[in-house]
Amino acid sequence: MNDLYLDKENIPKHVAIIMDGNGRWAKQKGEMRIFGHTNGVESVRASLTAAGEIGIKYLTLYAFSTENWNRPKEEVAALMDLLVKAIYDEVEELNEKGVKLDTIGNTNILPDSCQVALKEAKERTKNNSGITLILALSYSSRWEIAQAIKKMAGEAKDGSLSVEAINEDLISSYLSTANYPDPELLIRTSGENRVSNFLMWQLAYTELYFTKTLWPDFKKEHFYKAIKDYQERERRFGKTSEQITDE
Ligand code: FPP
Numbered sequence: 001m002n003d004l005y006l007d008k009e010n011i012p013k014h015v016a017i018i019m020d021g022n023g024r025w026a027k028q029k030g031e032m033r034i035f036g037h038t039n040g041v042e043s044v045r046a047s048l049t050a051a052g053e054i055g056i057k058y059l060t061l062y063a064f065s066t067e068n069w070n071r072p073k074e075e076v077a078a079l080m081d082l083l084v085k086a087i088y089d090e091v092e093e094l095n096e097k098g099v100k101l102d103t104i105g106n107t108n109i110l111p112d113s114c115q116v117a118l119k120e121a122k123e124r125t126k127n128n129s130g131i132t133l134i135l136a137l138s139y140s141s142r143w144e145i146a147q148a149i150k151k152m153a154g155e156a157k158d159g160s161l162s163v164e165a166i167n168e169d170l171i172s173s174y175l176s177t178a179n180y181p182d183p184e185l186l187i188r189t190s191g192e193n194r195v196s197n198f199l200m201w202q203l204a205y206t207e208l209y210f211t212k213t214l215w216p217d218f219k220k221e222h223f224y225k226a227i228k229d230y231q232e233r234e235r236r237f238g239k240t241s242e243q244i245t246d247e
Helices: 022-028 031-051 066-070 073-096 113-126 139-159 168-173 219-233 242-245
Strands: 013-019 058-065 100-103 132-139 186-188 207-211
Touching: 022 031, 031 058, 031 073, 031 207, 031 219, 058 066, 058 073, 066 073, 066 132, 073 113, 100 113, 113 132, 132 139, 139 168, 207 219
Parallel strands: 013 058, 013 186, 058 132, 100 132, 186 207
Antiparallel strands: none
16 A cells, blocks of 8 residues: 555544554564564654655654553663654654654653653754654543643632633643644554543544554555545544535
8 A cells, every 4th residue: 555545635634543562563573572662663753754745744652651651660661761762863854854743641750861852852843844743651541631620620719710611622722632633543553442541532533443463563554554444434523424425
């Protein structure tokens, strides 16, 4: 599959990916789990390039969940080191290609080296107008929603937010994705058919695409196949099929 088969008039603005299966990929090869994560970075590059080439505006990657803190501490440390290395290795090229980097999640609790690398890369790419790469780090939906409620409740208590003003748009504006549209498509690799605490508010109308391909094997052609699958679906947002075709 290449991008020639895609309808250029129907490209999603925002695609989110749960990159799963690195550990199993490594195990199949008789290697340590981190070998899978290291190879997963190449798949990040492939999906980002593919997405940029067809004009997707936002790509959100679930790189480290709140729950991932419970993994063995060696794996957590190795993942953080890998992230820092990938940022330093790639920032130049990301910048040249007009990529803007952003993060969502509780990044204040990441190791200092990670926070510094992210801050520098964000600063360096902040004026770019190509695709925005949003890394979800120490992120989970329930954490994000709890944060939003806490903030709203605090403001309601001190009088700066009126309870009557609370509606769906306002809630969206308190989430870490406030600046971004909801994803039209979620991809999850490795054959797991779950959302796993990722963007649960934002995924209300998102098309879900599950593939058995393990993340380190997920390359450009797999990305385009997912987009093609999305394009063949009819998005109804609660309306009837007839209402959609009459529009
Ligand atoms: C899930 O596979 C993958 C992760 C928890 C980490 C993903 C991180 C990367 C691909 C590197 C990130 C780098 C950048 C630049 C964003 P798993 O370990 O859960 O695999 P398993 O389910 O087979 O055990």
